[in-house]
Amino acid sequence: MAGTLMYELGLAHTFQRRFDSDALAEALSESHIYVISRRPKVRIKERSVWFHPERIKFEVVSKVGSKGEWITYPLEIAGKDLRKACDFRTYQDGSYFSYRVGAALLHGDSWALGSLCSRAGNELSHQDVMYVGMAYGKAASSNAWARTRRHEKLQRIYEDHVGDDWDIFVSAFEIVRCDRVNVDHIDDAEGGNPIGIIDKKNVFWDRPNRRPSKVAVKLVEHSLIAYFDPPYNGVLNEWRAGEPTAEMRIMRDAGFRLIRVHLTGQGSLVRLFSRRVKLATRSHLIFHDTPPAPRRPVLRGIGAERINEWRASLLRLTDAEAIVADGEVADLALLSFGRRAPAVRKPPEVSLGEEVGEIKTVEEREAEFGLLSGIDARYDHPDFDHDEGRFSVGLDLDGSKVYWDVWDEDGNPRHAVIMGPTGSGKTNVLSVAVLGIAASGLFVSWLSDVTDRHNILRVWGILADWIAVNPHELLLMLGAALAIAEDRRVNGVFKGISRKTPGILLVVEDLHLVVDQMPHLVGKFERLSEIGPAAGVAIVVTVPDSNIARFGGSEKLRSNLGTGHRQVLGIFDGDDLFADFD
CATH class of the missing domain: 3.40.50.300 (P-loop containing nucleotide triphosphate hydrolases)
Incomplete structure (x- = not known):
């Protein structure tokens, strides 16, 4: 029985601060996949901040490409709750900010505020994918060696961008959902394990613990790397159906000939692109397959020659924009800056003073x-x-x-x-x-x-x-x-x-x-x-x-x-x- 394996990823948070090994481990403790990206610096012009009734107006400066001219973007935050807003401050040359609304202290990266105020609708939200890696999540194994290797990769990217007008970001993603269906895009039928038998072994989803399995994390990581083709990933940059990895063989032996990975953009402030994926969007719908007998070399995406059109349509294989559009219109929230945002987002060098309303044990x-x-x-x-x-x-x-x-x-x-x-x-x-x-x-x-x-x-x-x-x-x-x-x-x-x-x-x-x-x-x-x-x-x-x-x-x-x-x-x-x- 042939089928499709489908995963959905949600963005937990995008961090702009510089991490050491321990802080990076804390930032990724609840996630399964992380993406390192870059974009030209975004800085708030402190003298541009003006308080108006129920709104704050300010300006940010950035570039289009590291070698371009500095561009000023006039922006504003609006809302009735801002009638009590005060004490707007910037830190680290305008890369971080804070302000108060009554007793609440909101703070975060200037890039994120700029993207939020533009509803992730302009160039401020664009980030170039440099590396994709596994985080496994809090409950899965991630020893000190693995944490050190993650930080070494990030440190190398930091060093390669010293002196340039780039900011480096780490986005933590959670694999939030796994679905399996008894249909794929290929017109022929073949034998295989019925969907569900292999699931009892929790191969593709750890159902007792309600989290993705290691096989799932590796399949999703491989799918994202082959899709974005990041420059700092040395392996898995191709999805070769004729030379499958161990996880691809497990997937194929279980009867799954197609994998769909949906990187959802709902609530996201970042639009990812890469040297291969030119269009910067908040949602990405990714397909790779393991056809029965691939006859042509395909390095990523779909390698099957005989595609059933109605099945492909059912899986949104040929009409990915409908899914992408769902994420594109999702409402943005201020979760990046309030009490529910990760405490580790704040650089240790930034002192906010008395943090009224901070998370407490x-x-x-x-x-x-x-x-x-x-x-x-x-x-x-x-x-x-x-x-x-x-x-x-x-x-x-x-x-x-x-x-x-x-x-x-x-x-x-x-x-x-x-x-x-x-x-x-x-x-x-x-x-x-x-x-x-x-x-x-x-x-x-x-x-x-x-x-x-x-x-x-x-x-x-x-x-x-x-x-x-x-x-x-x-x-x-x-x-x-x-x-x-x-x-x-x-x-x-x-x-x-x-x-x-x-x-x-x-x-x-x-x-x-x-x-x-x-x-x-x-x-x-x-x-x-x-x-x-x-x-x-x-x-x-x-x-x-x-x-x-x-x-x-x-x-x-x-x-x-x-x-x-x-x-x-x-x-x-x-x-x-x-x-x-x-």
């Missing part, structure tokens, strides 16, 4: 909890009980503790609704709840207050993982939570909340004001309230009361949120409000 957070208890004697400490899965949030009228149960009977996180009039203490209870749940060490906290009435940036600027103080940022936050929940639901890779796959606590202050201002968000909240718990996402909201209008007129939203923790403050016989949720 559980132990660091617990230390901060102790600092909070020392400041405010009215709240002793988070008392999360891991055995019971609950913590206390206050005292009832009879003096007994009121507990917040984090999990339902299936082990999923529970939504919560805190009700009460203005001044009743909803925000105080919410603060205790965020601390209590954070003390479990199993959640990240995403907090929103679109009215900015509760000064959450000052209170939570260090502890929270994401803070939204305007409608635009809440829209991004809600969209990200939904995307994570949908991905966990569809792919089936989520097996419960753990330190490795933490839950998300989405906190929305004054939900009634949010849905009044942005009624189009009600549908998104409905969807997240429905699928969130099984995917490790819980929504916690504050509202004045249980009236349906407080939930955007959505009975589904009110009902879903009401299945979790409900608490009423400042209302006599407040438990009567619970009936509205049933």
Whole structure:
């Protein structure tokens, strides 16, 4: 049985800084393939930075080719959240930048900012591929010798470009998906192992560990090298079906005569090209084959002589632009510069000062909890009980503790609704709840207050993982939570909340004001309230009361949120409000 082996690669991050061996190993710890590339220097002109309402305007300079003239590109960052932007700085001759938005510190490479602001749509995003190598990933073998060899290659490229107007980049890619189909591009039929039998041995995908196998990494590496033909790769620059490598023979013996590698451009700021691939694009769709009896010498690509046209069309063999176009129009995000970007992106020579909102470990957070208890004697400490899965949030009228149960009977996180009039203490209870749940060490906290009435940036600027103080940022936050929940639901890779796959606590202050201002968000909240718990996402909201209008007129939203923790403050016989949720 003949078939096609298909892999998809996603870009984790593109690094511009200069690496030593240890830092390179850290940068590539989660990836499987890395690409070393170059482009003419991109530098921000510091004196060109101007703050405008909801935008920052600036200029970068670069060249087209290392020998060309310097060109100035006027650019801007726009968004309502930038009304609080300040303190824009450049470092290392304009190659690195930082600026603040409220309590958040954003920083990164000037090249990446220039590419983002142009939506990767001009020459600033172009990078010339110099080398392609294997990283294997965090859980696979990568000994000190292999790490040293990787750095030696990078060091040689650094040395060869000393004194020139080039910047050297390292892009880390993850092999995120493997598909196998019982069809290929060749018109004849032949025997072979049925697709699936060979998979039981995890030859092409390590299913128990949900990661690519070593054979997969080597096949993808060979495919990329033969496609780009980088100048610093001394072997595998050709895909010779008549002289197959060991991995090509394994692929062929398993019945796969065609391999498709999709280097997806979604969310990428870089457009790769090479001396062989002249068109710089963010997505690349790569095909190589191992036909039964190749009759003509082909160094890469398709060597079969008899191609079935409808099968080729099905596999997008002859119409790759449709796939490429999907990546080309993908929305770009500021993930390269925020808290979720790799910390190792910052060159060690760059000192940013106090980094408000930096990523912190559980132990660091617990230390901060102790600092909070020392400041405010009215709240002793988070008392999360891991055995019971609950913590206390206050005292009832009879003096007994009121507990917040984090999990339902299936082990999923529970939504919560805190009700009460203005001044009743909803925000105080919410603060205790965020601390209590954070003390479990199993959640990240995403907090929103679109009215900015509760000064959450000052209170939570260090502890929270994401803070939204305007409608635009809440829209991004809600969209990200939904995307994570949908991905966990569809792919089936989520097996419960753990330190490795933490839950998300989405906190929305004054939900009634949010849905009044942005009624189009009600549908998104409905969807997240429905699928969130099984995917490790819980929504916690504050509202004045249980009236349906407080939930955007959505009975589904009110009902879903009401299945979790409900608490009423400042209302006599407040438990009567619970009936509205049933």
